[in-house]
Amino acid sequence: MSMEEQIQVPSKDFPVVLLTIYSVENAGIRYISSALQREGFDTSIIFLRDWVHNNLAMPTDHEIEIALELIAAKKPKLIGLGFMSSLYPIASEVSRRIKERYPDIPMVWGGIHPTSDPENCIKEVDYLCVGEGELAAVDLCNALHTHADTTNIPNIWARKDGEIFSNGPRPLLQELDWLPYPDIRDENKYYIEGGKYTIEEPWKRTAEYRIYFSRGCPYNCSYCYVSILRDVYEEKGRKFYRARSVEHILGELEMARKAFPKLARVKVDDDTSFAFGDAWMDEFLERYPKEVGIPFECLLIPPMLRPDMLRRLVDAGLVRVQTGIESASAKESKEIHNRSPGNRSIMNFAEYNKELKLNIVYDVIIDNPHATEDMKLETAEFLLDLPRPYDIYFYSLNYFPGTSLTKQSLEDGSLDPNLVEGKATKAWRQFRVSMDWPRSDEDKFYLAIYCLASKSFVPRSFIRNLIDNREHWKQNVEPIFYLAWTANYIKMFNVAYRYFRAGELTWFKVRQYASLRKLISQ
Amino acid sequence: MGLRARIKAKIKEKIKDARSLMAIVHEEANHPGRPQPHMAARNPLWGGETGGKSDDKPASNTEVTQPAAKKSTSEPKEELDGDNDFWYLRGDDEGWSDPNPGQS
Numbered sequence: 001m002s003m004e005e006q007i008q009v010p011s012k013d014f015p016v017v018l019l020t021i022y023s024v025e026n027a028g029i030r031y032i033s034s035a036l037q038r039e040g041f042d043t044s045i046i047f048l049r050d051w052v053h054n055n056l057a058m059p060t061d062h063e064i065e066i067a068l069e070l071i072a073a074k075k076p077k078l079i080g081l082g083f084m085s086s087l088y089p090i091a092s093e094v095s096r097r098i099k100e101r102y103p104d105i106p107m108v109w110g111g112i113h114p115t116s117d118p119e120n121c122i123k124e125v126d127y128l129c130v131g132e133g134e135l136a137a138v139d140l141c142n143a144l145h146t147h148a149d150t151t152n153i154p155n156i157w158a159r160k161d162g163e164i165f166s167n168g169p170r171p172l173l174q175e176l177d178w179l180p181y182p183d184i185r186d187e188n189k190y191y192i193e194g195g196k197y198t199i200e201e202p203w204k205r206t207a208e209y210r211i212y213f214s215r216g217c218p219y220n221c222s223y224c225y226v227s228i229l230r231d232v233y234e235e236k237g238r239k240f241y242r243a244r245s246v247e248h249i250l251g252e253l254e255m256a257r258k259a260f261p262k263l264a265r266v267k268v269d270d271d272t273s274f275a276f277g278d279a280w281m282d283e284f285l286e287r288y289p290k291e292v293g294i295p296f297e298c299l300l301i302p303p304m305l306r307p308d309m310l311r312r313l314v315d316a317g318l319v320r321v322q323t324g325i326e327s328a329s330a331k332e333s334k335e336i337h338n339r340s341p342g343n344r345s346i347m348n349f350a351e352y353n354k355e356l357k358l359n360i361v362y363d364v365i366i367d368n369p370h371a372t373e374d375m376k377l378e379t380a381e382f383l384l385d386l387p388r389p390y391d392i393y394f395y396s397l398n399y400f401p402g403t404s405l406t407k408q409s410l411e412d413g414s415l416d417p418n419l420v421e422g423k424a425t426k427a428w429r430q431f432r433v434s435m436d437w438p439r440s441d442e443d444k445f446y447l448a449i450y451c452l453a454s455k456s457f458v459p460r461s462f463i464r465n466l467i468d469n470r471e472h473w474k475q476n477v478e479p480i481f482y483l484a485w486t487a488n489y490i491k492m493f494n495v496a497y498r499y500f501r502a503g504e505l506t507w508f509k510v511r512q513y514a515s516l517r518k519l520i521s522q
Numbered sequence: 523m524g525l526r527a528r529i530k531a532k533i534k535e536k537i538k539d540a541r542s543l544m545a546i547v548h549e550e551a552n553h554p555g556r557p558q559p560h561m562a563a564r565n566p567l568w569g570g571e572t573g574g575k576s577d578d579k580p581a582s583n584t585e586v587t588q589p590a591a592k593k594s595t596s597e598p599k600e601e602l603d604g605d606n607d608f609w610y611l612r613g614d615d616e617g618w619s620d621p622n623p624g625q626s
Contacts, residue, residue: 025560052564053549206563267559297559361556394555432553432561451554488551495567496547507539509566514542516564517549 010042014145017044017076019067021059021083021090022051022428024191024202025210027269028111028133029082030182035134038180041141044074044188047202048094053517056428058090062195067094068101070190070197078144080129080137082111085400085421086428092124099125108140108156116228116402117422118157122164128157131169131232132215134179172233176215176244181252184259207264209256209294213249216241217271219301221326222338222405223365223397226271231402243276246283253292265319268298274313275301281309285316295319297359302342305349310356320359322393323349327365328382329375336370338404343382350387360390366447367396367430367439370414376446380467383453384460392454394433394447398426435485441477445470448477448484455487 016036020026024047033043046067048059059067071079079098083091095107110129114121118128127150129136136155143150151158154170173179184201191202203209217226218241233240257263268274274281288296297320304310305323323346326337333339346362353360364379383392399406399420409415421427430437439447449467452458466473466480473480499505550567562568 050564052561208559208563210559267563269559364555391556392554393558432557433555435552435554447554454555484554485551488554489547492547492550492567496543499567499569504569505566510539510543510546513564513566514545517546 010037011040012042012141012145014078014141015042015044015074015076016078016080016141017046017071017074018080018082019046019048019094020081021048021087021094022056023047023083023087024050026082027182027210027212029080030184031179032080032082032110032133032137033183033188034180035138036141037183039138039142041145043183044070044076044190045183046070046190046192048192050191050193050202051431054429054431054434056087056090056425058093059192060195063192064094064097066192066195066197068098071098071102071105076105078141079105079107081107081109081125083109083113084111084427085113085116086398086425086431088113088422089425095124106144108137110137112225112228113401113422115232116225116400118166120422122157122159122166126159129155130157131155131229132173135170135173169232172216172238172240172242174239174242176242177248179244181255184256201259204260204262207260207262208267209253209260209263209265210267210269211249211252211256212244212269213273214241214243214270214276218275219272220338220404222336222408223400223403224271225400225403227338227404228400228402231404241272241275243280246280246287249284250287250291253294257292257294263294266292266294266296268296270299272301273298274304274309281312285312289316293317297321299323302345302349305345305352307352310349310352310358314356314358318358320361322361322363324363325379325382326363326395327368327371327375327379329371329378332368332371332375332378336368336405337365347382347386350390354387361393362386362390363393363395364450365395365397366433366450367437367443369397370409373442376442377467377470380446380449380453383450384463384467386453388454388456390454392450394450396426396430396433396437398430399424400427435481435488441474444477444481445474448480451484452487455491457490458487 016033018029018033020029023029026047029045033045036043048063048067079102081091081095091109091113095109098105099107106126108127108129109121109125110133114128115130118130122128127140129140133155136153139153140150140156142148143153150156151160151165152167154167156167158165158167184203186199186201186204189199189201191198191200216229216239217224220227220230230240253266256266274284295317298318299322302323305321310318310321323342324339325343325346326339327333328341328343330341330343333341350360362383364383368375399409399415401420401422406415406420410417410420418424419426433447435447449463452463452466453460496505546567550565556562557565557568
């Protein structure tokens with residue numbers, strides 16, 4: 001691959017505006033943009049607000065007006081909008097405003113929500129992109145540009161003269177090195193926030209570069225969007241889980257290093273990282289430290305948590321590992337989440353990590369109405385047995401349209417259709433699980449136990465005592481719940497104190513972050 | 523501005539800073555667990571960076587060469603190996619060795 005190859009100057013008179021809401025980190029839209037640019041199309045991306053907390057309100061009229069004016073200035077021949085299910089109400093309203101102002105410009109939706117609920121989404125726009133979109137977007141733009149038929153493009157649903165054309169997906173792209181690097185240039189990015197816009201790639205404000213080494217996932221957990229995509233791409237005989245070459249990845253990171261002035265770490269954002277085989281691993285572990293050398297973090301599956309592999313990853317720069325427990329109950333894992341339990345691997349890793357001293361974060365799912373108390377208890381006991389310190393990514397169980405869990409729950413009547421994301425918006429309001437979310441006393445009790453279990457300064461014997469007396473505490477949960485809340489305070493004050501002492505936290509940063517949150521809450 | 527006024531302004535500023543910190547800690551305490559990466563990346567209490575000075579000019583003139591990974595002169599090639607042969611699912615590792623039920 002030659003690094004000298006430059007992106008083509010737009011050769012086609014067909015500007016495209018891509019828009020995303022509350023999704024500055026959206027990689028998909030950047031991939032679409034660069035794929036279109038490579039084909040000679042002129043693209044711009046509008047980022048409508050950033051997502052730093054759960055209060056995702058409708059952008060103001062003024063902000064939407066800015067977006068409309070930017071669209072007017074770009075004179076696009078196609079407008080694309082990518083979004084997640086929880087943002088459907090906002091995306092729908094913004095799209096309505098765009099169509100109202102520019103009724104003659106065709107509009108296409110893409111992303112996981114249109115992929116999971118195309119039948120309803122196609123009623124609102126001209127086109128949908130279902131599944132992976134780079135090739136489909138190129139085909140759609142070429143067809144529109146040459147006034148060719150747009151009703152028979154694989155992956156593209158079209159609505160024309162009241163008729164709906166639903167086209168199945170093309171075979172999954174197998175050779176990921178065919179993809180261009182994501183578009184992270186500044187000059188074609190418009191970031192709308194706080195009632196004004198700037199021309200910049202907003203991603204570059206952070207010190208972290210997020211990269212995908214692969215697409216797909218070898219697993220098929222029932223709550224995950226992967227189960228939707230597996231339904232879309234149900235063909236056999238092709239790889240669903242695909243890796244890029246090390247060469248291609250290092251090329252992208254070289255670009256990122258030049259483009260991100262503050263780059264200090266790399267987040268490998270794969271659903272499952274480093275499960276690509278020994279030859280791939282050997283090449284990566286040999287070349288990454290020499291050619292990139294930036295600390296990185298990733299999600300590893302339990303079988304990867306082997307001492308020899310971890311040691312090599314740490315030597316290459318791994319500083320933080322995320323791994324999914326979700327539930328430590330074998331029954332809940334297998335029967336509800338469609339996962340195999342990896343408790344022993346995780347426990348072995350946790351023991352070994354005393355030597356490695358990696359920062360480790362475990363994924364845990366709470367608020368699962370299908371989980372029995374025994375299942376929650378098993379998770380509590382497992383968390384209590386894990387060596388500290390560790391952090392937890394809490395996930396409040398959400399029902400995304402089209403996942404196998406949602407389909408099953410709708411089928412057996414255990415799920416109110418109004419609680420499916422798109423109609424519901426819980427996924428963003430509980431994107432970061434909050435203590436004050438309404439939940440049952442039993443769920444409050446176990447959330448409190450999970451919180452306490454991960455705090456090194458709370459004696460395990462004390463937590464075990466609470467668990468032993470759980471019948472009492474579930475009926476009188478408030479003291480335990482507020483104790484856990486207080487423990488959260490202590491932890492965060494301690495973190496702030498340590499960061500201040502180390503010089504990593506300054507009053508300037510505090511003011512800046514407080515102001516950012518206030519700005520976005522308006 | 524007199525000395526007294528300056529001291530008063532300084533104290534006010536420090537109180538405001540402390541309140542900001544309290545507000546952030548309060549928010550974090552209400553959200554147990556680590557924030558997701560894109561949130562942590564902006565959050566100073568989780569080692570994140572919120573960017574340069576708030577009045578930074580947009581970096582629109584930054585010279586970044588955007589290399590094209592490959593020219594798409596032809597359709598991507600196909601590879602039909604199937605996806606049921608993951609090397610790490612063939613061992614004997616704690617139950618994860620079995621492909622998930624929905625996959626096999």
